[in-house]
Every structure is written in C-alpha cells, then in structure tokens.
Amino acid sequence: MWYSRIPMGAKRDIKTADRILDAAEKLVQVRGFNAFSYADVSKAVGIQKASLHHHFATKTDLGVALVERYRRVFLEALAGIESEEDAAVDRLERYIGLYRTVLRKKRMCMCGMLAADVATLPTPMRDSVAVFFAENESWLTRVISAGTSRGELHFAGTPASMAAFIVSSLEGAMLVARGRGEPAHLDDVASLLIANMRPPTPSRSAKAR
Amino acid sequence: MWYSRIPMGAKRDIKTADRILDAAEKLVQVRGFNAFSYADVSKAVGIQKASLHHHFATKTDLGVALVERYRRVFLEALAGIESEEDAAVDRLERYIGLYRTVLRKKRMCMCGMLAADVATLPTPMRDSVAVFFAENESWLTRVISAGTSRGELHFAGTPASMAAFIVSSLEGAMLVARGRGEPAHLDDVASLLIANMRPPTPSRSAKAR
DNA sequence: CCATCCCTACCTACTAGATGGTAGACTGCA
DNA sequence: TGCAGTCTACCATCTAGTAGGTAGGGATGG
Numbered sequence: 001m002w003y004s005r006i007p008m009g010a011k012r013d014i015k016t017a018d019r020i021l022d023a024a025e026k027l028v029q030v031r032g033f034n035a036f037s038y039a040d041v042s043k044a045v046g047i048q049k050a051s052l053h054h055h056f057a058t059k060t061d062l063g064v065a066l067v068e069r070y071r072r073v074f075l076e077a078l079a080g081i082e083s084e085e086d087a088a089v090d091r092l093e094r095y096i097g098l099y100r101t102v103l104r105k106k107r108m109c110m111c112g113m114l115a116a117d118v119a120t121l122p123t124p125m126r127d128s129v130a131v132f133f134a135e136n137e138s139w140l141t142r143v144i145s146a147g148t149s150r151g152e153l154h155f156a157g158t159p160a161s162m163a164a165f166i167v168s169s170l171e172g173a174m175l176v177a178r179g180r181g182e183p184a185h186l187d188d189v190a191s192l193l194i195a196n197m198r199p200p201t202p203s204r205s206a207k208a209r
Numbered sequence: 210m211w212y213s214r215i216p217m218g219a220k221r222d223i224k225t226a227d228r229i230l231d232a233a234e235k236l237v238q239v240r241g242f243n244a245f246s247y248a249d250v251s252k253a254v255g256i257q258k259a260s261l262h263h264h265f266a267t268k269t270d271l272g273v274a275l276v277e278r279y280r281r282v283f284l285e286a287l288a289g290i291e292s293e294e295d296a297a298v299d300r301l302e303r304y305i306g307l308y309r310t311v312l313r314k315k316r317m318c319m320c321g322m323l324a325a326d327v328a329t330l331p332t333p334m335r336d337s338v339a340v341f342f343a344e345n346e347s348w349l350t351r352v353i354s355a356g357t358s359r360g361e362l363h364f365a366g367t368p369a370s371m372a373a374f375i376v377s378s379l380e381g382a383m384l385v386a387r388g389r390g391e392p393a394h395l396d397d398v399a400s401l402l403i404a405n406m407r408p409p410t411p412s413r414s415a416k417a418r
Numbered sequence: 419c420c421a422t423c424c425c426t427a428c429c430t431a432c433t434a435g436a437t438g439g440t441a442g443a444c445t446g447c448a
Numbered sequence: 449t450g451c452a453g454t455c456t457a458c459c460a461t462c463t464a465g466t467a468g469g470t471a472g473g474g475a476t477g478g
Contacts, residue, residue, distance in 0.1 A: 016453080034244040035329045037437060051454050053439065108325065112381075115388025116317065116325035120244045126390070133389050156404035161397055164385070165378070168398045172381020176373070179324030180342050181335075188370055189377045195365035196405055225427080246463065260428050262465065 017055045019045050024066055029107035033063060033117045060122040067128040070110050071135065078139045088147025096190045099170045103177060103186050112171040137163045154199040169193055226264045228254050233275055238316035242272060242326045269331040276337040279319050280344065287348045297356025298403065305399045308379045312395050317387060321380045346372045363408040378402055
C-alpha cells in the first residue's frame, strides 16, 4: 500500500511517493509541520488530496517517512564528506556547507523545524528527530576527535561537547538568520565557529598538512 | 476598544488582556504560532472565545501585542543585568540564565519559535521578531566590547560577530535541547561558550577579581 | 436623587472555509 | 482477473471571525 514497499514492479508509483515526500519536505522546511496541509501537498504534486492518502495513510505516516528519509540522506552526505576530505577543518567546512545549501534555498533544516514543533508531533516523529541530532553529534565527535589528536583543532572542552556545540550553533544560526531575514548571518556564525577552533600558535595558515 | 488604551478607570480589563497574553505566550512558546487556536486560549483563560476578539480583534493583533510585550520585558531584564553586574562574564552568565529559565519551564524562546514560523507570520510580527534579535545582539555587543577592552574576554572576531554568535548558539541550544528531549543540553552549550571566551593565560580563575 | 446614556466586558449563536480522513468507483497495466 | 493508482464526492471537526444582545459601572443632566 504505501512507502515501505520499495521492491515492486513499476517505478512510476515510487516516483509519486518521492514527489510527495519532496513537496512535503519543502513545506515542512519552510512553514513547519503544523502549517502545511494535505491540500498544499496536493497542489504542489498535482494529484488529488485523496490520492495522497493512498501513499501515506495519515499525516503522521507521512511525517515519519519524511524524517526517516531525511536522516538517511543526511547520513549518506556525512559519509561522503568523510571519504572525500581528510583534514578535520575541511570536513567541518563541508559539514557547514550542508547547512548553507539548505538556507540558500530559503529553507530551515527540517529537523530543526520539527524540533520547534516537537510539542505537537506524534511520538514516532519525535523519536526520529531526536535520533537525527544524536547521529549528527556522534559523526562530529568522531571527526573532532581525529582532528584534535592530530593537532588540527584546539578548543576548551571534550570533542563530544564541542560536537553538540557545533550542531546547536548551526541550527541556531539558521533560525536566527530566518528571524532576522539575513541569510548571511549563517556565514558569520560559521566562520567565527571555525576561527575559534583553529590552533592558536604559528600564523593563521595552520590549515591541513 | 483594546490593548493600547492603558490609562482608564478600572483595572479589571487590563488584567484580562494580560491574562490572555500570558496564556497565548505560553502556547506560542510550547506549540508555535500556527499550532494554537483562540479556543485554546479561551480554555486557558476561562473566557468565551468571542470575548477574546474584544481584546484582540484578530490573531494578528494578538501576535503583534505578544511580540511587543516580550521584547519590552526582555529589554527590561537586560537593563537589570547591566545595572546589577559589572564583570562581562557575570553579565553573560546572567544573560544565559534568562534562556535557562525559559527552557526549565519547558518552553522555547518565543522569538526563536516565531523565527521558525516566520514564513507564515503576518508582516508586522515578522518585523518585530527581527528587531528582537537585533536588540539582543546590540546589547551583547556593548557588554562584550566593555569586557574585551578590560581584558576579561578573549576570542577570535569582533564583539558584534561574537554577539551574533552567542544569540545563535543559545537559540540553537534551546532548539536542539527540545529536539533531543534533553534540557541539560543547554547547560553544556552554555558552559562551553563561556569557556571558549575566557582569557587563556594565568590559570582558570581569571574571572572578575 | 434619579433617569438616561454610554462604554467596557462579556455572553450565546452563528458562519464560511479549511482540515485530515473516508467511501466507492474508474482505469490501465501485468 | 487483480490490483495499484487515481479520481469524485463526501464527512465531522476545527478554524478565525461576526452578529447581536446583556449586565453593570460611571458620568451627565434635570
């Protein structure tokens, strides 16, 4: 009936389910989970409202699928970064780039948005949002640990606490950037974040190597 | 007719308007602007829904009054901090305490919440939210400037950029704390924030003196 | 001193439109 | 033939907002 059934004959329906997810994801990132309706998705996808229920029986089902896909895609992006970059600072820059890309599309991180809506969210969505942040922090902890032990980073506190700090700063930067109507806000925060993690000693070109 | 008329005979009505604002503020901080209704406020205040329209003709009017009052109260709190504390670090700790107090009540900063809802907000509310962040940053800039020139603080970047950074980190910390369901998250972020702004040199008791 | 008037605060009862969701039928492909 | 995908038509409930009326207090004026 709906989304979890991936291995099936045609691909037309998978495409529809994905188009629904795409439209809903954008709506959540821009307006929030409570401020979009099946009617909005219907309009965006070009399908009747009732047909949406065929793919995602309830709004909760849609929401859960949304967060799960978002987490999966994000994790894949993180794995990509880790395999393409070696230096901790470069990895962090790429990580920040993920946020920048989202904000440039005038969206907010979907899980940041859902974190705001958390009090009104169905429990399974809530849990999945919590996992998203935990996954982000544990990836960052790994990157930062490697970076500090190689002397590429310097700061007060543990890698884990710094990882939590980075997630918070970036989520907050997106939020405030929206609130202020100034997307550049994120760049300012990001560069200060990196600046304060660089080792202090010889000149400022202490980048990789 | 409604709120702007403060100087009048009785005080009963002022109290009602304030009770409405209190209830609505809490609802916004917990659920967001789109996820509460006049019916919710009606229940919380113990007044008929239609009577709410007597005090705040539309939801937009209510929203604008809400943000304006929030800003005013926040500014007063900041002025209080400035007059009661001299050392920059103490002022920052007190500033962070403001956020902690809100989160302890299981709420989010109201303007942080509204920043998430920004795409669906009536324009006057949007503007007022932007001013809230600007006011916060300019207060912090002043505090940080004084602190750096007295050698109480040390970090990479300008006081203004650090001020923006602090607002973002704290707003983000509240958001992630909610998303993770771990209020302590804010404390971790806050202490790391302070730790990375302390002057590096002699011991860690470089506080005020 | 009292009748009138006006205003604020509140009420009951209603509306139009949106919301998430359902029932049941049609269509085209495997 | 069966079934996934779509449709039209519908529903109960909730939404912000309106209409119109009542109670009571304070001022005004005769």
